[in-house]
Amino acid sequence: MKTKTNTLSEEKGKAVIVIGDGAAIPLKRDAGLFTAWRIAFVGACLILAGLIIFKPDPYLQIFKFLPDGIFVTFQVTIGSIALAIVIGLVAGLGRMSKIRIINLIASTYIEIIRGIPLLVQLFYLYYALGRFLLVPDILAAIIAMSVCYGAYMAEVIRAGIESIDWGQTEAAQSLGFNRTQTMFYVILPQAWRTILPPVGNEFIALLKDTSLVSILAVSDLLRRGREFASESFLYFETYTMIAIIYLIITLILSKLVAQMEERLGRYEQR
Amino acid sequence: MSKDKKPIIHISNVSKHFGDFKALEDVSLEVETGEKVVVIGPSGSGKSTLLRTINKLETISKGSIVVNGFDLNAPSVDINKVRQDVGMVFQSFNLFRHKTALENLTLAPIKLRNTSKEDAARQGLALLAKVGIEGKADQYPVQLSGGQQQRVAIARALAMNPKIMLFDEPTSALDPEMIGEVLDVMVKLAKEGMTMVVVTHEMGFAREVADWIVFMDEGRILEIGTPTHFFENPEHPRLKKFLAQIL
Numbered sequence: 001m002k003t004k005t006n007t008l009s010e011e012k013g014k015a016v017i018v019i020g021d022g023a024a025i026p027l028k029r030d031a032g033l034f035t036a037w038r039i040a041f042v043g044a045c046l047i048l049a050g051l052i053i054f055k056p057d058p059y060l061q062i063f064k065f066l067p068d069g070i071f072v073t074f075q076v077t078i079g080s081i082a083l084a085i086v087i088g089l090v091a092g093l094g095r096m097s098k099i100r101i102i103n104l105i106a107s108t109y110i111e112i113i114r115g116i117p118l119l120v121q122l123f124y125l126y127y128a129l130g131r132f133l134l135v136p137d138i139l140a141a142i143i144a145m146s147v148c149y150g151a152y153m154a155e156v157i158r159a160g161i162e163s164i165d166w167g168q169t170e171a172a173q174s175l176g177f178n179r180t181q182t183m184f185y186v187i188l189p190q191a192w193r194t195i196l197p198p199v200g201n202e203f204i205a206l207l208k209d210t211s212l213v214s215i216l217a218v219s220d221l222l223r224r225g226r227e228f229a230s231e232s233f234l235y236f237e238t239y240t241m242i243a244i245i246y247l248i249i250t251l252i253l254s255k256l257v258a259q260m261e262e263r264l265g266r267y268e269q270r
Numbered sequence: 271m272s273k274d275k276k277p278i279i280h281i282s283n284v285s286k287h288f289g290d291f292k293a294l295e296d297v298s299l300e301v302e303t304g305e306k307v308v309v310i311g312p313s314g315s316g317k318s319t320l321l322r323t324i325n326k327l328e329t330i331s332k333g334s335i336v337v338n339g340f341d342l343n344a345p346s347v348d349i350n351k352v353r354q355d356v357g358m359v360f361q362s363f364n365l366f367r368h369k370t371a372l373e374n375l376t377l378a379p380i381k382l383r384n385t386s387k388e389d390a391a392r393q394g395l396a397l398l399a400k401v402g403i404e405g406k407a408d409q410y411p412v413q414l415s416g417g418q419q420q421r422v423a424i425a426r427a428l429a430m431n432p433k434i435m436l437f438d439e440p441t442s443a444l445d446p447e448m449i450g451e452v453l454d455v456m457v458k459l460a461k462e463g464m465t466m467v468v469v470t471h472e473m474g475f476a477r478e479v480a481d482w483i484v485f486m487d488e489g490r491i492l493e494i495g496t497p498t499h500f501f502e503n504p505e506h507p508r509l510k511k512f513l514a515q516i517l
Binding site: 165167168170171172173174175176177178181185186189190193 | 325327350351353354356357358360362364365366367368377378381382423426427430
């Protein structure tokens with residue numbers, strides 16, 4: 001089962017999870033993509049700097065207006081990914097549970113979530129949470145995002161766990177580890193390596209999807225841009241900046257994920 | 271298998287069925303402390319299944335198994351506790367891939383026996399020395415040869431100070447030149463008095479080490495005897511045929 005993927009995770013006989021959204025994660029081994037990453041990153045930084053330095057009016061003004069939004073975008077992204085991993089772990093383990101009712105609940109959650117568009121879920125959960133539980137805006141957005149992404153994460157985590165050889169479980173159990181200990185000491189630390197590339201992709205996809213929360217009353221990067229544009233009528237200039245900033249953040253993140261992956265990969269390499 | 275001592279493994283009238291297929295059929299076997307029992311038989315004869323029932327990696331359909339005084343089918347018995355005293359070595363090693371050789375040895379004592387990290391490491395290094403690979407303590411499994419991995423696996427099982435060691439075809443996945451190094455470790459262990467149940471095709475090992483050899487076919491034990499009896503006066507026609515094929 002040797003599969004060439006955009007992350008070049010190629011090992012014989014090991015499952016490779018490929019989820020094709022989010023920026024490609026560049027590894028040093030993958031020279032072509034690595035170069036593409038550099039071109040995109042350096043290019044985006046140069047354009048950003050160039051616009052700010054040589055055309056400070058309006059680009060510097062736009063740039064100054066946005067940091068609050070970047071901060072909110074990060075808040076929502078990091079909060080959502082953390083919560084989504086927890087939800088994904090619970091739902092993923094639930095999907096593998098031998099207890100029927102738990103399995104059914106987890107599977108149903110995943111089916112429902114995957115069948116509703118993210119934007120619809122966002123509206124629905126956001127207004128439901130706000131109306132019935134009086135949850136603050138950003139928290140409501142985080143919960144809505146992570147409930148959605150948790151379902152995708154669950155499938156990734158389940159696939160990662162199932163990719164680990166059953167012999168590992170038997171070895172742990174024959175030493176006297178119970179099911180939970182086996183999962184946390186033996187299976188998950190190994191599954192994490194298989195899970196990380198797709199989780200990284202989800203992370204990046206999630207960062208981009210947080211732009212959807214701008215439609216709610218959450219002042220993320222995109223919404224700050226829209227606010228600026230609607231006052232100044234500089235739509236083109238503003239969205240140019242927004243696009244470049246999203247690109248730079250995404251590229252940095254994909255780099256970080258790639259580095260983490262290489263570090264985790266160390267024990268697999270001769 | 272004399273009746274005057276109390277057996278540490280007591281398998282009585284055990285059957286295991288997968289649908290219509292009878293993996294084990296009315297199997298009884300007693301192993302006393304310090305005895306070495308080697309189980310042989312053609313593939314599919316149920317010998318691995320029998321071995322795996324002893325630490326309940328396989329459940330049984332009928333009969334009873336008492337290990338170290340614990341009835342494995344009793345609801346009150348904590349199987350995880352029982353397993354802590356029963357070491358198991360697999361055909362495919364099954365070392366924890368994310369841990370170094372030494373960490374493979376120390377994980378269970380640290381987590382399950384509350385051994386301190388220092389003590390576990392000291393004992394672990396001593397065990398690695400015993401199996402002849404103290405220099406590989408910091409290597410990951412992928413960096414080791416098959417023979418080295420299997421020796422680490424034996425050391426990992428020993429790290430819990432088990433009363434019984436189970437070996438499930440420990441040399442079957444090894445290149446021929448590595449079989450000897452693993453068998454040497456097993457012979458050494460046998461001479462130290464460990465209670466061992468070994469499923470293997472290595473007849474030389476069986477002849478040298480076994481107190482009793484058990485021959486299985488089609489889920490049944492067809493013959494039990496000393497090595498001398500086994501290789502010089504086999505009785506059952508199936509055993510004669512089997513020995514003729516492999517010797």
